[in-house]
Amino acid sequence: MRHRKSFNHLSRKKGHRKAMLANMASSLIIHKRIKTTTAKAKALRMFVEPLITKSKNDSTHTRRVVFNHLHNKEAVSELFREVSPKIIDRPGGYTRILKTGFRLGDNADMCIIELVDYNENLLAAKSEAATKMGRRRRRGFRKKAIEDGQIAETPAATKEEPAKEAETQEIKAVIDEKPEDEKKPSEEKAETAEEDIKKETSEEISEGVEEPEHEKIESPEEKDKGVEAKEEKKNMEQVKDEAQEPKDEAQKVKDEAQEPKDEAQKVKDEAQKEKDEGQQTKDENPEAKDKVQEEKKE
Numbered sequence: 001m002r003h004r005k006s007f008n009h010l011s012r013k014k015g016h017r018k019a020m021l022a023n024m025a026s027s028l029i030i031h032k033r034i035k036t037t038t039a040k041a042k043a044l045r046m047f048v049e050p051l052i053t054k055s056k057n058d059s060t061h062t063r064r065v066v067f068n069h070l071h072n073k074e075a076v077s078e079l080f081r082e083v084s085p086k087i088i089d090r091p092g093g094y095t096r097i098l099k100t101g102f103r104l105g106d107n108a109d110m111c112i113i114e115l116v117d118y119n120e121n122l123l124a125a126k127s128e129a130a131t132k133m134g135r136r137r138r139r140g141f142r143k144k145a146i147e148d149g150q151i152a153e154t155p156a157a158t159k160e161e162p163a164k165e166a167e168t169q170e171i172k173a174v175i176d177e178k179p180e181d182e183k184k185p186s187e188e189k190a191e192t193a194e195e196d197i198k199k200e201t202s203e204e205i206s207e208g209v210e211e212p213e214h215e216k217i218e219s220p221e222e223k224d225k226g227v228e229a230k231e232e233k234k235n236m237e238q239v240k241d242e243a244q245e246p247k248d249e250a251q252k253v254k255d256e257a258q259e260p261k262d263e264a265q266k267v268k269d270e271a272q273k274e275k276d277e278g279q280q281t282k283d284e285n286p287e288a289k290d291k292v293q294e295e296k297k298e
Contacts, residue, residue, distance in 0.1 A: 008043050021047045026075035028095075029083060033114035038099065041113040045095050052094045055084040086117040 010017055020040075025048040027034050036044070051069055054062045058080050067076050087094050096119070098112045117123075 007046070008039055010040060010043060022070050022072070025051065026070050026072040028113065028115070029070075029075045029079050032118040033112060035100070035110065035112050037103075038097065038109040038111045041097050041111050044113060045097070049092070049094055052079070052083065052087060053092070055079045056088055058084065083115065083117075087115075090117070 010020070012020065021044055024034065024036065024040065024044050028044065028048060047069075051066050054066055063076060063080060066079065067073070070076060094116055096114055096116050098114070100110045100112055102108065103110050
């Protein structure tokens with residue numbers, strides 16, 4: 001009877017179910033993310049999370065206990081070497097289930113189960129949100145409240161304001177009392193200095209006097225860059241020369257292969273000339289024969 005057996009049997013017997021969950025857990029540890037049905041993912045989460053918790057204590061005993069569940073040496077070594085240092089500070093909840101919709105055919109509810117600490121996109125989004133969030137204060141609240149009459153002004157602030165106003169009025173009065181004669185000499189000095197500078201510059205341009213260029217002091221970094229640039233140029237030239245050598249060799253081989261062809265062509269041309277000469281002699285002989293026959297008839 002099935003009394004108080006609340007876990008999902010996944011329509012499989014005990015041996016089949018344990019083997020399937022062990023294989024899925026090994027795949028999740030090695031690949032950090034797998035795609036499966038939601039029912040299997042929930043069963044896998046109950047199976048694999050206690051094993052991940054045990055991996056925080058890296059000892060021979062815990063490794064043997066985990067291997068007794070997974071039966072996969074690669075998954076055990078990956079769990080204790082790579083996964084355990086990342087989840088050492090997390091007090092549970094090592095996996096996340098993301099639903100992806102329904103499967104065509106049997107309309108099964110599909111999802112992706114993954115290790116939380118290996119989803120870099122979500123971790124980056126959380127860090128950005130944490131940096132943006134902070135305590136914001138309304139700095140203008142006190143001024144508005146004082147204007148509206150909700151908060152009374154402090155006596156210190158009321159005493160300081162008239163003192164500041166008196167100081168500003170005294171400064172303005174001192175500035176206004178200055179005579180105009182004191183301002184004029186300074187302005188005249190500035191104008192004369194500007195005229196002198198303009199005259200000096202015009203004289204230098206007319207005489208054609210060129211100021212000596214300051215010697216450039218090269219820093220060690222610039223010297224190193226110049227040496228590196230020269231070495232790169234030399235290397236490029238060497239590479240070009242090396243690339244050109246096989247082309248030249250190939251051209252020589254082609255020329256050598258072309259020489260016997262040219263000789264054979266010459267032999268053919270000579271044989272053709274001999275044939276043409278023989279044909280001409282044959283053509284000339286009938287004429288001579290006809291002449292001899294005519295002489296005989298006469």
